Amino acid sequence: xxxxxxxxxxxxxxxxxxxxxxxxxxxxxxxxxxxxxxxxxxxxxxxxxxxxxxxxxxxxxxxxxxxxxxxxxxxxxxxxxxxxxxxxxxxxxxxxxxxxxxxxxxxxxxxxxxxxxxxxxxxxxxxxxxxxxxxxxxxxxxxxxxxxxxxxxxxxxxxxxxxxxxxxxxxxxxxxxxxxxxxxxxxxxxxxxxxxxxxxxxxxxxxxxxxxxxxxxxxxxxxxxxxxxxxxxxxxxxxxxxxxxxxxxxxxxxxxxxxxxxxxxxxxxxxxxxxxxxxxxxxxxxxxxxxxxxxxxxxxxxxxxxxxxxxxxxxxxxxxxxxxxxxxxxxxxxxxxxxxxx
Amino acid sequence: xxxxxxxxxxxxxxxxxxxxxxxxxxxxxxxxxxxxxxxxxxxxxxxxxxxxxxxxxxxxxxxxxxxxxxxxxxxxxxxxxxxxxxxxxxxxxxxxxxxxxxxxxxxxxxxxxxxxxxxxxxxxxxxxxxxxxxxxxxxxxxxxxxxxxxxxxxxxxxxxxxxxxxxxxxxxxxxxxxxxxxxxxxxxxxxxxxxxxxxxxxxxxxxxxxxxxxxxxxxxxxxxxxxxxxxxxxxxxxxxxxxxxxxxxxxxxxxxxxxxxxxxxxxxxxxxxxxxxxxxxxxxxxxxxxxxxxxxxxxxxxxxxxxxxxxxxxxxxxxxxxxxxxxxxxxxxxxxxxxxxx
Numbered sequence: 104x105x106x107x108x109x110x111x112x113x114x115x116x117x118x119x120x121x122x123x124x125x126x127x128x129x130x131x132x133x134x135x136x137x138x139x140x141x142x143x144x145x146x147x148x149x150x151x152x153x154x155x156x157x158x159x160x161x162x163x164x165x166x167x168x169x170x171x172x173x174x175x176x177x178x179x180x181x182x183x184x185x186x187x188x189x190x191x192x193x194x195x196x197x198x199x200x201x202x203x204x205x206x207x208x209x210x211x212x213x214x215x216x217x218x219x220x221x222x223x224x225x226x227x228x229x230x231x232x233x234x235x236x237x238x239x240x241x242x243x244x245x246x247x248x249x250x251x252x253x254x255x256x257x258x259x260x261x262x263x264x265x266x267x268x269x270x271x272x273x274x275x276x277x278x279x280x281x282x283x284x285x286x287x288x289x290x291x292x293x294x295x296x297x298x299x300x301x302x303x304x305x306x307x308x309x310x311x312x313x314x315x316x317x318x319x320x321x322x323x324x325x326x327x328x329x330x331x332x333x334x335x336x337x338x339x340x341x342x343x344x345x346x347x348x349x350x351x352x353x354x355x356x357x358x359x360x361x362x363x364x365x366x367x368x369x370x371x372x373x374x375x376x377x378x379x380x381x382x383x384x385x386x387x388x389x390x391x392x393x394x395x396x397x398x399x400x401x402x403x404x405x406x407x408x409x410x411x412x413x414x415x416x417x418x419x420x421x422x423x424x425x426x427x428x429x430x431x432x433x434x435x436x437x438x439x440x441x442x443x444x445x
Numbered sequence: 446x447x448x449x450x451x452x453x454x455x456x457x458x459x460x461x462x463x464x465x466x467x468x469x470x471x472x473x474x475x476x477x478x479x480x481x482x483x484x485x486x487x488x489x490x491x492x493x494x495x496x497x498x499x500x501x502x503x504x505x506x507x508x509x510x511x512x513x514x515x516x517x518x519x520x521x522x523x524x525x526x527x528x529x530x531x532x533x534x535x536x537x538x539x540x541x542x543x544x545x546x547x548x549x550x551x552x553x554x555x556x557x558x559x560x561x562x563x564x565x566x567x568x569x570x571x572x573x574x575x576x577x578x579x580x581x582x583x584x585x586x587x588x589x590x591x592x593x594x595x596x597x598x599x600x601x602x603x604x605x606x607x608x609x610x611x612x613x614x615x616x617x618x619x620x621x622x623x624x625x626x627x628x629x630x631x632x633x634x635x636x637x638x639x640x641x642x643x644x645x646x647x648x649x650x651x652x653x654x655x656x657x658x659x660x661x662x663x664x665x666x667x668x669x670x671x672x673x674x675x676x677x678x679x680x681x682x683x684x685x686x687x688x689x690x691x692x693x694x695x696x697x698x699x700x701x702x703x704x705x706x707x708x709x710x711x712x713x714x715x716x717x718x719x720x721x722x723x724x725x726x727x728x729x730x731x732x733x734x735x736x737x738x739x740x741x742x743x744x745x746x747x748x749x750x751x752x753x754x755x756x757x758x759x760x761x762x763x764x765x766x767x768x769x770x771x772x773x774x775x776x777x778x779x780x781x782x783x784x785x786x787x
Contacts (some may be wrong), residue, residue: 142716266734268733272734272737276737319713348711390613390660392616395610
């Protein structure tokens with residue numbers, strides 16, 4: 104029962120392919136009017152995340168409407184803190200908010216972890232089962248998780264922040280406690296990804312969205328060991344690691360041997376290849392703001408990006424697609440990538 | 446009439462010095478109870494910026510209280526858009542807000558520029574005159590400006606943003622108009638810095654706070670040419686360029702021959718020296734969050750940072766000091782740097 108469009112999987116396997124596959128971070132989202140219609144009929148984002156048949160429906164929309172080469176399950180990275188006992192809310196136009204945040208050893212002690220926590224997220228696994236049915240083997244399905252540091256940073260900070268200085272302060276003030284919490288989060292991520300794999304995902308991506316707030320020495324101490332444990336625990340499906348902004352830790356991440364490394368738009372494809380070689384499969388990295396520009400300019404940037412990566416490349420943006428991106432430009436982008444030939 | 450403590454100037458002149466000088470971005474600010482006392486007596490931040498004798502008083506506070514090796518005038522980068530005809534407000538806990546933002550050619554056309562704009566900022570020059578009197582030649586006085594791109598980004602976006610996608614979209618959609626606006630901003634910055642120099646500043650620093658949202662190709666096109674013009678127009682005093690997050694443009698910035706290059710905490714001193722050599726005078730780059738940790742840890746990081754830069758180094762944080770930093774740790778930091786000997 105093979106996947107019809109297996110371009111993503113062949114690229115990850117380092118086979119010779121005719122063009123890069125393309126999918127977009129946040130492709131299941133506000134760029135699609137069909138998504139907005141479903142979203143508006145609900146009380147909020149979290150209702151959509153926790154209602155399996157609706158999450159499945161919006162997951163499949165970009166495959167149906169845009170023809171992308173992979174689906175990624177519609178969900179949120181903050182379901183893991185919730186499963187561990189730290190629920191969040193999503194405040195319109197402000198983002199996530201945790202009524203309770205972590206500041207003490209006893210709170211960390213009380214958090215659920217591992218399978219016990221991950222098993223609570225039945226709505227995610229149900230959404231995956233629904234999605235597999237709707238997709239019908241057309242394209243691979245990607246499951247994902249936040250990385251330990253990124254989840255930790257929300258659990259300490261309680262909300263988005265320009266500096267995440269509370270979360271970072273904890274690394275400096277309470278390194279031992281920080282490691283205990285990162286360990287519990289990591290065990291939960293591993294159990295969660297395994298349950299996702301049992302529910303049918305073909306690839307997993309780990310998002311370290313706030314990696315760029317650290318530096319090489321913090322990343323080596325508080326991130327790499329946990330990413331390594333995740334990488335080594337997931338052997339059934341390929342693993343993509345996307346540490347946004349972590350230009351300073353590229354070699355450390357490559358040394359983890361992820362199947363794919365995600366790259367944001369600040370690191371050029373040419374610089375990545377010249378500094379880190381042509382062996383790694385790279386995913387990225389068009390600046391999402393390029394999609395506000397003229398189609399001819401998009402075409403040029405697509406060609407340059409593909410040429411500069413020179414193969415072993417999954418086309419994506421360097422960040423999630425912004426909600427107000429003109430849909431015609433998104434379609435143009437996908438069309439340009441899909442008509443490219445190496 | 447020399448400056449008594451000229452360690453900063455000798456370091457910039459690449460003379461052999463006994464230790465790195467230290468000052469902190471945002472040293473005149475909320476970390477000091479004496480600052481908070483003055484600030485609380487006023488209607489808002491902007492009143493403090495626009496009242497010369499008070500701006501001078503808070504500028505000198507960190508010299509009196511902390512014994513730093515330089516003063517930096519208390520002001521705000523957004524006085525330049527205001528002088529050009531785009532006033533801003535500061536909303537408590539939210540940050541800057543521009544009631545009107547730039548979106549059209551005619552708005553750009555109508556902006557004041559150059560001397561005509563810069564001359565309106567008399568309160569800044571008056572604050573400098575007051576400051577020089579209060580300082581009495583104890584330490585050098587640093588004047589500053591936002592960089593063209595950073596000011597541009599606020600003028601387009603109207604407020605802080607995680608992505609500044611409106612401002613970046615304008616670069617892609619309307620590159621010609623963007624250049625016209627960047628040109629006007631640049632002319633104003635140059636006139637402004639010249640008037641500051643006439644008012645007695647000994648060094649100027651250009652802050653490109655949102656550099657890290659771009660990439661090498663955008664930085665080369667929309668930032669470097671304007672920074673070059675500023676660099677070449679300021680010959681009377683040394684110029685520090687601090688492009689936060691612009692790891693991808695380090696060589697381009699070094700090629701501008703600034704007297705000093707500012708470095709944020711994400712780029713390690715060791716990596717900077719090994720990639721870019723030992724010739725440049727570097728300013729930075731301790732992670733401001735280190736100051737939330739234990740004094741012994743601060744001591745270790747100070748020593749490592751100074752050793753890794755290996756001379757030609759102005760000690761600073763890699764970002765402004767955060768308002769809730771424990772004052773005792775700030776004092777410990779300064780003490781550690783000032784008791785170091787090469």
